[in-house]
Amino acid sequence: MSKTKKILLTLLGIFSIIVAGVAILMFSFTQSMKADPAEEKKVRDQAERYLGKTFDDGTEIYDVLYDNMGNRGNFEYAAKVKHEKYDTQFLVFFNEETGEMEDTFISDKWQDDAEKEIRPYVEKVLGDVLISKEMGDIAESDEWKEI
Secondary structure (H helix, E strand, O other), X not given: OOHHHHHHHHHHHHHHHHHHHHHHHHHHHHHHXXXXXXXXXXXXXXXXXXXXXXXXXXXXXXXXXXXXXXXXXXXXXEEEEEEOOOOEEEEEEEEOOOOEEEEOHHHHHHHHHHHHHHHXXXXXXXXXXXXXXXXXXXXXXXXXXXX
């Protein structure tokens, strides 16, 4: 076999190993980003029991949050709940540090109440465009020129 052929085969082998490694890494990353349906069901069941004990008024579990990046810190899975009377969305989760079920109802309700009180003033002073939840690209809008 010629020397050029050996070099090309060696480079092809190295390239194939790199491509296979990248493919394996991509596959394992995408698999780690997917939620486990069994864990989602478990957290829904735990949240339903917790809500039955903790809240008298109507609450509804509408989804499950999977914190696959560890952003929240105290849990991996949390039930997303909506309180029908107050129209507040909050989380119910098993706190891994304390070993107990917890919820974020109080802080989320306070946040909603504060926003309802502050929003009219901010809209009056700064305008609706600056506090819109779906701001988009403000630099391209006519309002940007006014600022």
